[in-house]
Amino acid sequence: xxxxxxxxxxxxxxxxxxxxxxxxxxxxxxxxxxxxxxxxxxxxxxxxxxxxxxxxxxxxxxxxxxxxxxxxxxxxxxxxxxxxxxxxxxxxxxxxxxxxxxxxxxxxxxxxxxxxxxxxxxxxx
Amino acid sequence: xxxxxxxxxxxxxxxxxxxxxxxxxxxxxxxxxxxxxxxxxxxxxxxxxxxxxxxxxxxxxxxxxxxxxxxxxxxxxxxxxxxxxxxxxxxxxxxxxxxxxxxxxxxxxxxxxxxxxxxxxxxxxxxxxxxxxxxxxxxxxxxxxxxxxxxxxxxxxxxxxxxxxxxxxxx
Numbered sequence: 001x002x003x004x005x006x007x008x009x010x011x012x013x014x015x016x017x018x019x020x021x022x023x024x025x026x027x028x029x030x031x032x033x034x035x036x037x038x039x040x041x042x043x044x045x046x047x048x049x050x051x052x053x054x055x056x057x058x059x060x061x062x063x064x065x066x067x068x069x070x071x072x073x074x075x076x077x078x079x080x081x082x083x084x085x086x087x088x089x090x091x092x093x094x095x096x097x098x099x100x101x102x103x104x105x106x107x108x109x110x111x112x113x114x115x116x117x118x119x120x121x122x123x124x125x
Numbered sequence: 126x127x128x129x130x131x132x133x134x135x136x137x138x139x140x141x142x143x144x145x146x147x148x149x150x151x152x153x154x155x156x157x158x159x160x161x162x163x164x165x166x167x168x169x170x171x172x173x174x175x176x177x178x179x180x181x182x183x184x185x186x187x188x189x190x191x192x193x194x195x196x197x198x199x200x201x202x203x204x205x206x207x208x209x210x211x212x213x214x215x216x217x218x219x220x221x222x223x224x225x226x227x228x229x230x231x232x233x234x235x236x237x238x239x240x241x242x243x244x245x246x247x248x249x250x251x252x253x254x255x256x257x258x259x260x261x262x263x264x265x266x267x268x269x270x271x272x273x274x275x276x277x278x279x280x281x282x283x284x285x286x287x288x289x290x291x292x293x294x295x296x
Contacts, residue, residue, distance in 0.1 A: 001233070002230075004228045004229065005229060005233045008225075008228070008229070008236055012236075012239055012240065015243070015270060015274070016270070016271060016274050019267040019268075019270040019271050020267075020271060022267050023267050023271075038261075040258070041258030041259065085204060086159065088162055088163070091159065091162035092162040093162070099264070100163075100265060100268075103164055103253070103257070103262055103265075105206065105210070105253060105256070106204075106206055108257050110262070112261050
């Protein structure tokens with residue numbers, strides 16, 4: 001192996017280690033999770049998951065006509081049903097922290113969980 | 126080292142054959158169930174052909190095969206939305222491979238593929254960020270970097286074996 005190859009290999013290993021370290025070491029969980037649901041770049045719903053007492057669900061329809069049914073439970077949220085062919089957002093299951101959002105690419109839907117603090121303050125102010 | 130350029134009917138036939146092989150691999154892989162519920166994580170076996178083409182046939186012909194496969198793949202699978210993501214990822218990966226082709230020899234092809242896979246995932250995420258109008262999708266980047274490296278290494282090794290076998294056939 002020449003120097004270039006070794007350099008590229010070293011960079012790859014470093015990048016892999018960096019990603020793995022990031023995934024393992026990041027702080028887990030939000031103590032006050034607020035789910036914000038974005039459809040095609042517009043914020044359509046903000047749900048304080050700590051204040052959810054009973055499970056409920058609702059359906060959102062994107063401009064392409066595809067629908068996502070979202071299920072909200074105390075402290076967590078998921079996509080329960082989707083019209084899209086790949087069903088990745090459904091298979092992802094519940095999320096309860098800000099680690100990664102649920103993304104439905106065909107419907108341009110994103111469910112993201114934020115710490116809540118600032119968003120609530122902004123709403124209250 | 127580099128074989129003489131293929132021309133005329135032979136070239137058209139070769140490109141068509143490689144496109145057909147890549148498309149077949151792509152369609153079969155699309156039938157496999159999704160193992161990891163994260164957008165963008167997949168084996169990308171069809172890229173064995175792309176890596177092979179970049180190193181053996183050159184960047185131009187590889188681009189032709191890539192574009193034809195991505196377009197026909199989107200048509201055949203009936204998901205035209207994937208065209209955008211595949212093109213964004215494919216073109217960025219192609220660019221990375223064209224640059225790496227100057228730095229690496231044909232025996233180090235397996236090393237080129239994971240880098241290309243990473244750029245493929247990066248391109249997809251950039252397109253996704255544009256389509257969804259948010260940078261939130263970048264939360265997937267660490268997962269995609271890891272998975273891209275693993276799947277890229279796998280397809281790279283496949284392409285490496287392919288090149289070795291075909292060289293031994295002596296054309």
